[in-house]
Amino acid sequence: MTNSKTDSKAPNKLPTKEDYSEWYHELLIQAEIVDNRYPVKGMCVWFPFGFAVRKNVYSIIRELLDVDHQETQFPLLIPENEFMKEAQHIKGFENEVYWVTSGGTAPLDVKLALRPTSETAIYPMFKLWIRSHADLPLRIYQIVNTFRYETKHTRPLIRLREITSFKEAHTAHATWEEAAEQVEVAIERYSEFYRRLAIPFLVSRRPVWDKFPGADYTTAIDVIMPDGRTLQVGTAHHLGSTFAKTYEITYEAEDGEQKLISQTCYGISERCIAALISVHGDDKGLVLPWGVAPVQVVIVPILLGDKELVLEVCRSLQQKLREAGIRVQLDTSDERPGAKFYKWEMKGVPIRLEVGPRDIQKGVVTMARRDGLKKAVPTESLVEFLFGEAGDIQAALYSRAEQFRDSRVMGVSSIEEAKAQTEGGVALVPWCGSEECGHQLEDKVDANMLGEPQYVSFAEAACVVCGKVTGKRTYMARQY
Amino acid sequence: MTNSKTDSKAPNKLPTKEDYSEWYHELLIQAEIVDNRYPVKGMCVWFPFGFAVRKNVYSIIRELLDVDHQETQFPLLIPENEFMKEAQHIKGFENEVYWVTSGGTAPLDVKLALRPTSETAIYPMFKLWIRSHADLPLRIYQIVNTFRYETKHTRPLIRLREITSFKEAHTAHATWEEAAEQVEVAIERYSEFYRRLAIPFLVSRRPVWDKFPGADYTTAIDVIMPDGRTLQVGTAHHLGSTFAKTYEITYEAEDGEQKLISQTCYGISERCIAALISVHGDDKGLVLPWGVAPVQVVIVPILLGDKELVLEVCRSLQQKLREAGIRVQLDTSDERPGAKFYKWEMKGVPIRLEVGPRDIQKGVVTMARRDGLKKAVPTESLVEFLFGEAGDIQAALYSRAEQFRDSRVMGVSSIEEAKAQTEGGVALVPWCGSEECGHQLEDKVDANMLGEPQYVSFAEAACVVCGKVTGKRTYMARQY
Numbered sequence: 034m035t036n037s038k039t040d041s042k043a044p045n046k047l048p049t050k051e052d053y054s055e056w057y058h059e060l061l062i063q064a065e066i067v068d069n070r071y072p073v074k075g076m077c078v079w080f081p082f083g084f085a086v087r088k089n090v091y092s093i094i095r096e097l098l099d100v101d102h103q104e105t106q107f108p109l110l111i112p113e114n115e116f117m118k119e120a121q122h123i124k125g126f127e128n129e130v131y132w133v134t135s136g137g138t139a140p141l142d143v144k145l146a147l148r149p150t151s152e153t154a155i156y157p158m159f160k161l162w163i164r165s166h167a168d169l170p171l172r173i174y175q176i177v178n179t180f181r182y183e184t185k186h187t188r189p190l191i192r193l194r195e196i197t198s199f200k201e202a203h204t205a206h207a208t209w210e211e212a213a214e215q216v217e218v219a220i221e222r223y224s225e226f227y228r229r230l231a232i233p234f235l236v237s238r239r240p241v242w243d244k245f246p247g248a249d250y251t252t253a254i255d256v257i258m259p260d261g262r263t264l265q266v267g268t269a270h271h272l273g274s275t276f277a278k279t280y281e282i283t284y285e286a287e288d289g290e291q292k293l294i295s296q297t298c299y300g301i302s303e304r305c306i307a308a309l310i311s312v313h314g315d316d317k318g319l320v321l322p323w324g325v326a327p328v329q330v331v332i333v334p335i336l337l338g339d340k341e342l343v344l345e346v347c348r349s350l351q352q353k354l355r356e357a358g359i360r361v362q363l364d365t366s367d368e369r370p371g372a373k374f375y376k377w378e379m380k381g382v383p384i385r386l387e388v389g390p391r392d393i394q395k396g397v398v399t400m401a402r403r404d405g406l407k408k409a410v411p412t413e414s415l416v417e418f419l420f421g422e423a424g425d426i427q428a429a430l431y432s433r434a435e436q437f438r439d440s441r442v443m444g445v446s447s448i449e450e451a452k453a454q455t456e457g458g459v460a461l462v463p464w465c466g467s468e469e470c471g472h473q474l475e476d477k478v479d480a481n482m483l484g485e486p487q488y489v490s491f492a493e494a495a496c497v498v499c500g501k502v503t504g505k506r507t508y509m510a511r512q513y
Numbered sequence: 514m515t516n517s518k519t520d521s522k523a524p525n526k527l528p529t530k531e532d533y534s535e536w537y538h539e540l541l542i543q544a545e546i547v548d549n550r551y552p553v554k555g556m557c558v559w560f561p562f563g564f565a566v567r568k569n570v571y572s573i574i575r576e577l578l579d580v581d582h583q584e585t586q587f588p589l590l591i592p593e594n595e596f597m598k599e600a601q602h603i604k605g606f607e608n609e610v611y612w613v614t615s616g617g618t619a620p621l622d623v624k625l626a627l628r629p630t631s632e633t634a635i636y637p638m639f640k641l642w643i644r645s646h647a648d649l650p651l652r653i654y655q656i657v658n659t660f661r662y663e664t665k666h667t668r669p670l671i672r673l674r675e676i677t678s679f680k681e682a683h684t685a686h687a688t689w690e691e692a693a694e695q696v697e698v699a700i701e702r703y704s705e706f707y708r709r710l711a712i713p714f715l716v717s718r719r720p721v722w723d724k725f726p727g728a729d730y731t732t733a734i735d736v737i738m739p740d741g742r743t744l745q746v747g748t749a750h751h752l753g754s755t756f757a758k759t760y761e762i763t764y765e766a767e768d769g770e771q772k773l774i775s776q777t778c779y780g781i782s783e784r785c786i787a788a789l790i791s792v793h794g795d796d797k798g799l800v801l802p803w804g805v806a807p808v809q810v811v812i813v814p815i816l817l818g819d820k821e822l823v824l825e826v827c828r829s830l831q832q833k834l835r836e837a838g839i840r841v842q843l844d845t846s847d848e849r850p851g852a853k854f855y856k857w858e859m860k861g862v863p864i865r866l867e868v869g870p871r872d873i874q875k876g877v878v879t880m881a882r883r884d885g886l887k888k889a890v891p892t893e894s895l896v897e898f899l900f901g902e903a904g905d906i907q908a909a910l911y912s913r914a915e916q917f918r919d920s921r922v923m924g925v926s927s928i929e930e931a932k933a934q935t936e937g938g939v940a941l942v943p944w945c946g947s948e949e950c951g952h953q954l955e956d957k958v959d960a961n962m963l964g965e966p967q968y969v970s971f972a973e974a975a976c977v978v979c980g981k982v983t984g985k986r987t988y989m990a991r992q993y
Binding site for chain 1 (some may be wrong): 551552557567586592615627637642662675
């Protein structure tokens with residue numbers, strides 16, 4: 034499938050990554066991730082290649098959760114009466130909900146909400162499923178489409194009206210403390226997930242005014258995008274017993290008493306793929322980590338001299354790599370090698386192998402890594418060599434991304450410094466923790482408070498608003 | 514998770530399969546396939562166990578299609594103007610469409626349809642994607658939720674308002690003939706799919722008045738359910754250039770001319786799982802083919818004598834089977850062996866292994882197949898033995914199901930015979946092929962015409978309506 038009828042002459046040149054927003058939009062089309070030309074704003078089509086990336090990325094999430102979670106699926110449509118039961122929750126979502134009001138040619142008796150998230154679909158069933166302490170903990174998840182009527186500017190994979198790939202986990206526990214532990218487990222799993230994608234991140238406890246509607250608290254994972262703004266790519270919420278009260282979800286404790294359950298929920302959406310593309314990509318296109326690349330190795334035959342021999346060697350190489358479990362493609366299309374290099378670089382293939390008559394004569398293949406490193410490798414030891422490279426590529430990707438992240442986070446000690454730093458990065462700001470100072474901070478710095486960094490501690494410093502000495506900090510940034 | 518708060522005393526006994534409808538509904542809950550208690554009629558929740566079955570079943574579909582199809586995903590919501598473009602198509606669906614009419618608290622400018630099927634979402638994109646003959650054939654598919662506002666009686670997995678697992682493939686070709694070949698390919702793939710599920714089926718060409726809205730013709734796959742009614746479990750449609758005209762989808766042929774594409778589409782829904790459950794299940798519960806059983810082998814320790822030794826042997830057995838790639842579960846719950854047998858029979862586990870002190874002494878394990886066959890197997894050769902049994906079980910399942918199907922299809926030579934036969938099965942009826950006789954047949958027999966059997970030929974006989982001599986037949990049945 035060719036990209037589009039619009040580029041019928043030559044493909045548009047990819048803008049440089051410095052023009053991040055332009056680059057991102059153009060790359061999604063040229064690398065065939067998603068097609069933004071669907072005739073409803075904020076809804077995209079997954080191209081086959083993009084869908085293959087998505088599949089590999091989500092198989093990591095599944096692998097990490099399947100250890101002790103069970104995958105399920107709940108209906109998309111939520112009856113108005115169930116949806117409206119939990120007051121704080123409605124307040125957080127009512128401006129964003131799509132409503133189905135008619136079926137066939139007649140109006141519905143009860144309006145149906147397209148889930149913006151599934152608490153109100155799942156918890157009435159939890160009430161039926163949970164009877165006793167033996168049913169706890171209960172940990173389920175689903176990967177589904179959800180809908181939010183976004184009034185802000187939409188962006189493919191980042192701010193969508195149809196989120197096609199919402200992984201939401203919901204857990205039920207006997208005590209508040211166990212639920213709190215589960216929030217930590219969720220953050221650990223998500224951390225591992227992003228490490229596998231070679232994406233460094235920040236973890237923080239969201240300020241109370243920015244927690245999930247209905248939650249006791251929210252811990253979030255943010256990634257710093259190329260322009261220094263942050264993207265929230267994962268959240269874990271301690272729900273306490275708020276929903277348990279509303280939906281009357283109780284269990285019989287060992288002592289025979291009926292008690293309310295404690296709950297958590299945590300989610301990741303296709304924003305993880307937006308981060309993947311944005312963090313690693315470069316001026317030539319996508320750069321994909323080995324583990325999620327739909328094509329890990331592409332073989333480009335250099336058809337000089339005995340062409341049939343070259344093709345034969347390429348085919349046997351392809352076979353050998355395939356048997357070793359490598360996702361390999363042999364590009365036998367009519368294009369010239371240069372055009373093939375360009376195409377596969379755009380698609381982020383980690384390793385390209387070039388095979389020509391001179392390579393064959395020398396018993397080598399020419400390997401070119403997506404990051405530019407090039408060398409001749411003896412054909413004999415190719416498979417082991419490639420697995421070695423896979424590890425090196427992952428480490429190099431992570432290290433480069435980590436350097437970028439670290440270069441964009443800076444401690445500040447005044448509102449002015451915070452303002453300057455959040456122009457193109459994340460400020461680490463001494464903050465006494467009071468709501469009043471927090472709101473003032475957001476107003477004066479003109480950026481969002483991501484919240485307190487987790488798993489780290491800081492020296493004492495003066496709150497940049499009230500001057501009170503504190504060991505607390507908050508991240509501040511402009512957020513997507 | 515326990516089944517439900519309602520069965521807090523003892524689980525309801527499963528009705529016998531003779532009461533098919535009762536049996537089916539109760540089995541779905543007791544075997545934890547889907548939960549029908551979600552508060553919207555016709556929408557169900559997949560239990561984790563049911564979801565695991567679904568995952569295994571759909572991985573077969575993916576395997577069969579991924580050979581030459583690409584998986585994609587298109588938005589759920591279709592703008593009214595796109596949806597309304599193809600007149601025949603609208604006519605077929607307008608009474609079944611759910612409409613989203615508001616976002617947040619305001620009405621939408623353009624109403625959005627919840628896809629009942631995705632032609633009108635996909636084909637505007639095909640127009641953008643297809644430019645030249647080099648882009649053809651194009652074969653994509655998606656597995657998504659679709660919606661139909663059913664006014665008939667709903668049934669879990671069979672007649673739903675949210676179809677959660679609609680696999681729809683859409684292909685584009687240069688010529689009508691190539692599209693016709695693709696319909697045959699689709700039917701072949703589906704046939705292989707149902708063979709893997711050990712489900713025998715009927716293939717027929719639907720009569721013109723029952724083809725897909727907008728299609729040139731429709732070929733369908735039906736399964737005979739335990740009560741003799743048929744369930745349509747797969748369809749393949751030749752769309753000709755109907756949609757290509759509407760959505761102006763053309764390609765540049767090799768001679769430079771712009772031509773309309775020819776199209777097909779074909780679908781399978783979770784009805785395949787309804788068929789799986791209904792065809793194979795028995796009075797004790799599910800019976801799952803080896804290939805799709807979430808648990809292929811369950812090990813039940815018989816805890817007599819040296820309990821620790823028994824558990825140790827069980828654990829090492831579990832490890833051995835797991836290493837061989839078998840989905841195995843060791844049931845160490847507190848229940849008595851009898852209760853465990855009951856539970857795992859309900860879940861359709863193909864093979865149960867019992868390990869007690871006497872088995873250990875003799876160097877054997879006691880194997881009990883879900884179909885009742887029981888024997889002692891030397892522990893040494895267990896793995897090879899199990900793989901052998903897996904094949905035998907599959908063959909036995911298929912053969913039993915085939916006998917049932919064959920016993921429920923009968924040639925008839927009058928309207929009265931057709932009427933009698935369709936009370937509890939499928940009638941094979943001589944029919945001249947005229948629309949007029951067809952409608953009369955449906956009226957008089959009071960059953961549906963499935964259409965002409967494919968890939969078979971018949972001796973000449975008199976059309977049961979007009980008496981004209983014909984080699985044609987049609988299947989007739991009461992349909993779900």
